[in-house]
Amino acid sequence: MSYYNTIKELTKIVPPSLVDFSLPRDQARIPTQASSNFITNKEQGDWAENLIFRAINETSKNFIAIKYGKSDDLVAGEDGFDTFYQEFQEELDTIGKRPDILIFKKxxxxxxLGYDISHIAHQTITEYVKKAIAGIEVRSSAFLIDRYEAAMQEKTERFTQLALQARDKILNEFIDLLEHPVRKKYIPVLEAITRETLSVADFKVPGWRSSERLLQLNELFKELKKSIKExxxxxxxxxxxxxxxxKxxxxxxxxxxxxxxxFQVFFDKVYGIxxxxxxxxxxxxxxxxxxxSVEADTKNQNKTTIKINSKSGMQIAYRIDEPExxxxxxxxxxxxxxxxxxxxxxxAYLNIDELRNILGIAEEEF
Structure with a gap:
């Protein structure tokens, strides 16, 4: 079975509620004004693409990376941008979205044609592109992934302790209030909260205010709810x-x-999938x-984005020297x-074995 047919079969089992391949893509509106943050993100993306481009070409003896993705230095609000953007949309409907980088056998x-074919009309390079062994979409993230994970582990443990302490205090010091017929429904909810169930626990915070102790109890429920949310x-x-x-x-x-x-480029490592x-x-x-997870990305006009744990992929680069x-x-x-x-x-210091594995290249060939 060809690669395309393998992908085609997979599209048939992706839930339409997530991605409906039977529907045409939504037409994008032409942006009217760029922001400083947008241009910084674009510059960071260009840097990440160039990082991978250089790393492959400086490391491999038998394969060559070339720049292919449609790009331009114009930004929204500048003369010529509307024309560029419209041509880009037309190309998406004709051939799809160009990956940033193509990998060719030497x-x-x-x-x-050289190392950059990003500005060449697609119809003139169709047969050449078909010779590529891989297309790579490069994404960038302004994080150090190791530092982030360490911080998240510390945060999760901290809020776990706070949640369990709030639960224990409620059950140990306010059980008499909870045994009232109106409030006793909270007892099994609290007893079901453990270190293992905190990730799925949920309840409605009561609004008790009629006595000092009920106010204290209500505050403990708020603390517990806040910790669970974190x-x-x-x-x-x-x-x-x-x-x-x-699509x-x-x-x-x-x-x-x-x-x-x-390929997702962080400022300390690169992961690929x-x-x-x-x-x-x-x-x-x-x-x-x-x-x-599936989320509305507030940084990108609330567009629906699939967020896949980076470590579900392969570690393509084990270290990065940060840019100036x-x-x-x-x-x-x-x-x-x-x-x-x-x-x-x-x-980017490539993990050659992982790069070869993800691209399906034999050790002696790379």
């Missing part, structure tokens, strides 16, 4: 394919039959809220000024 690399928040950093992107990635695979991957594994994960409802960064002043039309951050340099 013998298939076209020297005349424990139940997502505690992992994620690889984040937007639902709308899954256009599938369209690209349909067009070129080239394996597709997501195949598009095939992404579909396998989201097709399994038992993995929701364990390996992945500097502030840039950009003058827009009507004298509007934007200040943003650019990133330069940095090195």
């Amino acid at each position: 013998e298939d690399f076209n020297q005349e 424990i139940q928040k997502r505690d992992y950093l994620s690889i984040t394919p937007k639902v709308e992107d899954i 256009v990635v599938y369209k690209w695979i349909e067009t070129f039959n080239v394996p597709h991957f997501y 195949s598009f095939q594994q992404i579909l396998q994960i989201i097709a399994d409802p038992d993995k929701e809220d364990i390996i992945f 960064h500097e502030s840039v002043r950009k003058e827009m039309d009507r004298g509007r000024l934007l200040f943003y951050v650019t990133f330069k340099g940095g090195t």
Whole structure:
């Protein structure tokens, strides 16, 4: 079975409530104005893409990475951006979403086209793109994943202790109040709360105010509820394919039959996952809220985003030397000024075995 047919079969078992492949993608509105934060995020994404591009080309003897993803230095509000954006939308409907990087065997690399084909019209390079062994979508995250995980473990343990202390205090010091017929329904709820069940526990905080002790009891319930909410928040950093992107990635695979991957670049490590594994994960409802969650991304116009635990993938780079960064002043039309951050340099130290494994390359070939 071809790679495309394998992916096609997987799309049939992804719940339509999550991604409905039978429906056309939603048409995007042209952004009207860029922000400093948007440009900084774009600069960070460009840096992450270049980091992976350089790491592969500096490490492999037999494979070459080239830049392929549609990009431009124009931002919303500048002359020419509307035309660029409209052409980009038309390309999405024609061939799907270009991954940022393509990997070619050295013998298939076209020297005349060079290391950057991102600005070449898709219809002139169709057959060349089909020779690629992989397409990589590079995502960036402004976190140190090791520091984040350590902080989350400490936070979870802290709120676990606070929750169990509040539960014990209620049951030990206020049981007489809870034994009242109106309030006794809370006793089995509290007794069911353990270290193991805190991640799923829930209850309505009462509103008792008619005596000093009832007020104290009510405050303890509030503390318990607050701690449980903190424990139940997502505690992992994620690889984040937007639902709308899954459709256009599938369209690209349909067009070129080239394996597709997501690489998530943090400032200390890089993790990668195949598009095939992404579909396998989201097709399994038992993995929701364990390996992945579905959220409205407030940083991206509340677009529905699938957030997959990064460590469900492979560790592509075990260390990163952080880039240099500097502030840039950009003058827009009507004298509007934007200040943003650019990133330069940095090195990704690849985990060669994991990179080969995810791309399906034999050790002697790389």
